[in-house]
Amino acid sequence: MTRKYRILVICTGNACRSQMAEGLVRHNSGDGMEVESAGVIPCYVHPDAIEVLAELGIEISSHRSKHVMEFEGEDFDLFITLSGHARDVCGPFPWAKEQVHMGFDDPTTTVGSREEVLDAFRKTRDEIKEKLLPFIEERYREWAADKEDTR
Numbered sequence: 001m002t003r004k005y006r007i008l009v010i011c012t013g014n015a016c017r018s019q020m021a022e023g024l025v026r027h028n029s030g031d032g033m034e035v036e037s038a039g040v041i042p043c044y045v046h047p048d049a050i051e052v053l054a055e056l057g058i059e060i061s062s063h064r065s066k067h068v069m070e071f072e073g074e075d076f077d078l079f080i081t082l083s084g085h086a087r088d089v090c091g092p093f094p095w096a097k098e099q100v101h102m103g104f105d106d107p108t109t110t111v112g113s114r115e116e117v118l119d120a121f122r123k124t125r126d127e128i129k130e131k132l133l134p135f136i137e138e139r140y141r142e143w144a145a146d147k148e149d150t151r
Contacts, residue, residue, distance in 0.1 A: 011083040043065050076097070078096065078104055
């Protein structure tokens with residue numbers, strides 16, 4: 001069995017941004033990637049994150065919120081923080097080959113009607129899809145090409 005490209009996506013609560021990123025990456029990646037998500041203050045998977053991913057046919061209702069230290073000692077190729085708080089709290093993650101920050105607005109802070117709140121979740125979901133997925137795909141292609149070169 002060949003080794004997969006491993007990604008760990010972190011936000012503050014592992015409630016929405018990192019959960020949506022995990023679901024989107026898992027749904028859109030091939031068999032060559034493995035993605036996990038966690039938070040620095042894990043709480044629960046936000047129902048609105050579940051709802052807006054379900055709109056795309058992506059099921060995350062069985063996900064659970066995890067603390068980043070659940071992955072202590074595990075090797076990752078890419079460690080991504082999605083909130084400034086997570087970036088500041090985590091600092092360097094010693095088990096990752098590459099660490100990057102790509103911040104996205106926290107839709108849980110939105111105040112307004114039900115539709116306005118869902119629109120904020122959709123906006124964050126779509127930004128993750130449009131910005132994070134291509135970034136990960138590029139990193140994966142580079143990683144796969146390096147593996148081919150070493151054979």
